[in-house]
Amino acid sequence: MSATHQTTSKPRKTLGSLLHLKQQDRIGWIGLGQMGYYMARNLQGHLSSRSLTMNVWNRSPAKSAKMHNHGARESKTLEDLVANSNIIFTSLANDAAVEEIYEILIDLAGQVDHSIIFVETSTIYPALATKLKERIAVMPQHTYLQCPVFGRPSVAKAAKLIWVTSGDEKAIKKLCLYFTTMSKSIIHLKTTDVARACSFKLIGNFFVVGTMELLAEGLTLAEKADVDQEHVLKFIEAFFPTPSWTEYSKKMIQGKGPSSSSSKDKSSSKGKYKEPGFSVELGLKDVGHMRQLALDTGASLPTADLAYNHLMAVKEQGKGDQDWSTMIGSLRIATPPSSARPSSEISAGLYNNSDNNNNSSNKTEDGLESRRVSEDVDSETDTRSEKTARPPAYESN
Known part of the structure; x- marks a missing residue:
């Protein structure tokens, strides 16, 4: 600016x-x-x-x-x-x-x-x-x-x-x-202590992005299990009747593609559907701050690690200006074979499946845990995982 x-x-x-x-x-x-x-x-x-x-x-x-x-x-x-x-x-x-x-x-x-x-x-x-x-x-x-x-x-x-x-x-x-x-x-x-308010805001935003990560995973599971997402939405509205749950669920379900009412918007943007709201770019900034705060305080935010990688995947698709609820798009990609785990697992080191017991864990430069990928994992996925696993450090002048 x-x-x-x-x-x-x-x-x-x-x-x-x-x-x-x-x-x-x-x-x-x-x-x-x-x-x-x-x-x-x-x-x-x-x-x-x-x-x-x-x-x-x-x-x-x-x-x-x-x-x-x-x-x-x-x-x-x-x-x-x-x-x-x-x-x-x-x-x-x-x-x-x-x-x-x-x-x-x-x-x-x-x-x-x-x-x-x-x-x-x-x-x-x-x-x-x-x-x-x-x-x-x-x-x-x-x-x-x-x-x-x-x-x-x-x-x-x-x-x-x-x-x-x-x-x-x-x-x-x-x-x-x-x-x-x-x-x-x-x-x-x-x-x-004005820093406390900043930390408070990042913690609050963590609950928001954590909710989105949970919804994105659950709605994707419903989709792949051939469960009607509209029925899942009715369940969410009845069991979790809070604005954040219902609003983001609707955005993620509707985000599968523009509705007929938005066809004009689609044509005006050369087929690119853009949801208004908090952008993926700003989401990456906030989640990056959360992860940095976790590192600075000795806390652990594995959910934020997953969300960061999913947001980064959406950004790399050229959708950095879209609403950050479009993070679900990175989960809708066809599930890779069991031998090739998604980058979110590699960067956060959250899973310890029996198929991967021989993987050794190590530390990246910023302290986030990662696991070595088996030899049959595509090297490009490994490289991207290493890049997205690092939260952008705050640089003071």
Whole structure:
């Protein structure tokens, strides 16, 4: 994500004479992706009811223009947004985007004569949140909160997110009213350790991806055993009547191919069916963070290892932009012979079948267990397994 092209080359001159912000809250919002847009729109709806507005900035100006239609003020540059905001929310795609944007924000924050509360809502690795808080703490007039959210874009649109808070308690209490305009519940971790909120979010997302892995395996088994998946769905709705189970089950069953109602979408994308929602690429980022956190803490996440490999297989099919529930596609591939185990087994070392008792276990560079494959396993499968078994390490600058 590139933000520098929207800023001036000499921000210190741009911010040389700033208006002193009064006590009244002036909210800025950075990042209008699938989640950020709906969150910002709901917050702006609350502000509009009080005859207030907020400043918005996005890398793609078109998204900011849409928010302008809802009453928001479009900031052309980050300098302008910082100069006119004393509360700034950020909702960004990944660690690299967060680090890039905050590099600019921290520089600009050092030049203003008003205090700013930064509210970071993205899913990032704990070490990055700690790093940002420490950098902002050098300027005691400013505050950094780590407040990730749970929910898909449709949940964000309905203002039913689950909000998680960490950081300065006084600042959190001040902003709770704004949080409620975007969520159905708030979980206060009651800690100033902002890394805890990041770990909490990764644990929550692990339950989500673990559920998807379980559903993908079960629905694939039903399909291969010639059991009507619609009947399985009815069972899930009756026995596990929770939104995550029912929603992802429906997506996986419907994901076998586009329905007749989506034929127009199919033709417009040259036959490629794309489900809206949380993408495979973002899923790989989150699951990679989970696995890294497990390594850093000495925990074991074999389910995440399986899910990572299945998501990677879908990405390698050129479907990285599709909804991450399409991970089931990698399980629908014809079952290989018993002598050639799938890459998920090889990377995670989860199975110890009697046919493979002679396999010896070893450790990869990052500590994840793997097992040697018998000589008749295709070498390409072995190579791919070794690659996908390694979680992407968090790189701090």
